Amino acid sequence: MTHPLEHTLAAALTKRRELHRYRVRRTLESATGATARVDGKNFLLFCSNDYLGLANHPVLISAMQKAAEDVGVGSGASHLVCGHSRYHHQLEDRLAEMTGRDRALLFSTGYMANFGVIAALVGRGDAVFEDRLNHASLLDGGLLSGARFQRFAHNDVADLERRLQKTESGRKLVVVDHVFSMDGDQAPMAELVATSRDNKAWLMADDAHGFGVLGENGAGCADIFSQDDLPILMATLGKAIGGFGAFVAGSEMLIESLIQFARPYIYTTAMPPAVAAANLAALDLLESESWRRDKLQSLIQRFRQGAEQLGLPLMASDTAIQPLQVGPDDQALTMSWALEEKGILVSAIRPPTVPEGTSRLRITLSAAHSEAQVDQLLDALEDIARHSGMTA
Numbered sequence: 001m002t003h004p005l006e007h008t009l010a011a012a013l014t015k016r017r018e019l020h021r022y023r024v025r026r027t028l029e030s031a032t033g034a035t036a037r038v039d040g041k042n043f044l045l046f047c048s049n050d051y052l053g054l055a056n057h058p059v060l061i062s063a064m065q066k067a068a069e070d071v072g073v074g075s076g077a078s079h080l081v082c083g084h085s086r087y088h089h090q091l092e093d094r095l096a097e098m099t100g101r102d103r104a105l106l107f108s109t110g111y112m113a114n115f116g117v118i119a120a121l122v123g124r125g126d127a128v129f130e131d132r133l134n135h136a137s138l139l140d141g142g143l144l145s146g147a148r149f150q151r152f153a154h155n156d157v158a159d160l161e162r163r164l165q166k167t168e169s170g171r172k173l174v175v176v177d178h179v180f181s182m183d184g185d186q187a188p189m190a191e192l193v194a195t196s197r198d199n200k201a202w203l204m205a206d207d208a209h210g211f212g213v214l215g216e217n218g219a220g221c222a223d224i225f226s227q228d229d230l231p232i233l234m235a236t237l238g239k240a241i242g243g244f245g246a247f248v249a250g251s252e253m254l255i256e257s258l259i260q261f262a263r264p265y266i267y268t269t270a271m272p273p274a275v276a277a278a279n280l281a282a283l284d285l286l287e288s289e290s291w292r293r294d295k296l297q298s299l300i301q302r303f304r305q306g307a308e309q310l311g312l313p314l315m316a317s318d319t320a321i322q323p324l325q326v327g328p329d330d331q332a333l334t335m336s337w338a339l340e341e342k343g344i345l346v347s348a349i350r351p352p353t354v355p356e357g358t359s360r361l362r363i364t365l366s367a368a369h370s371e372a373q374v375d376q377l378l379d380a381l382e383d384i385a386r387h388s389g390m391t392a
């Protein structure tokens with residue numbers, strides 16, 4: 001007999017399918033880079049967050065192998081029990097130095113870092129203010145912190161300011177993505193710094209998509225905003241850095257508070273030390289090979305110019321995230337399938353990840369791509385857009 005649970009779940013799954021929002025996984029059969037073998041076929045990949053093409057770099061692979069031979073695979077415990085290895089420690093020191101902060105603290109994932117930081121810093125009687133388009137982990141952290149949770153209009157500092165001024169008691173925490181993950185645009189950081197300071201609020205930025213890519217030295221918004229301006233900085237290591245994990249950087253007091261109070265830090269096994277070693281090797285490459293950032297910028301320009309000429313629905317982004325906002329869910333899906341037919345993988349991003357009516361193809365560029373590959377993508381898009389009547 002079928003358990004009643006099955007009927008309830010089946011109804012929800014059917015509804016999701018009918019809405020064209022059913023999500024499926026694919027199985028990778030190769031390393032990822034500009035290309036990958038997926039489910040038995042070779043594809044050009046324009047959907048990875050490996051913005052610098054480091055995930056598959058021999059220097060990272062060898063650093064990971066050496067560290068695994070040195071200290072094994074699993075860390076065996078949480079950082080506070082006995083899982084904190086010298087590789088973790090070195091990586092934290094290096095991240096603190098690179099971001100110009102007193103200290104950095106590793107988290108096993110970015111999701112956990114965001115969740116952990118917000119819940120450790122605010123609670124009942126406090127207020128948290130988040131950009132409407134913040135990453136799910138920031139929104140979840142705000143919602144579950146117990147603080148009064150408010151979302152302000154996207155990149156609208158005046159709306160934020162009004163809300164801050166109406167809040168009189170408790171701690172105030174302003175939280176934004178530096179680069180918005182589904183749109184690619186950037187938060188108005190200088191204005192946010194000023195407004196947060198004027199209203200005695202703490203400012204936190206998630207630089208998952210800027211760290212490694214943006215800024216003079218590739219440290220993202222930390223290259224511009226000091227610890228005084230931006231006291232709570234979070235970034236991930238699984239995107240431009242090519243590895244895995246995340247960190248929070250800030251003052252001595254902030255980091256000690258997180259060690260004591262951030263539950264996703266305290267109650268999770270530390271990332272494998274060999275992963276920390278690979279992340280460290282990536283930071284070396286970031287420093288010695290700035291051409292990767294330059295190449296990425298030139299590919300971004302090339303893509304945008306080409307897409308503009310074709311009249312494709314570009315969004316206001318000058319980062320490696322270059323979505324094409326298609327609108328209806330089914331059209332975004334159809335276009336993603338058509339690209340797949342042509343040997344190119346790009347994900348269709350649909351609600352609830354993005355607002356209703358704004359489904360999009362989330363194209364991401366990487367220094368691993370060649371100009372010819374970007375042109376191949378543009379040719380494919382031209383063909384598909386012509387057939388779907390999408391071009392202007």
Ligand code: PMP
Nearest residue numbers: 109110111135181206208236245
């Ligand atoms: N913040 C942002 C802006 C992200 O895009 C992501 C990853 N999609 C995360 C946090 C979560 O990071 P992780 O994948 O390391 O959990």
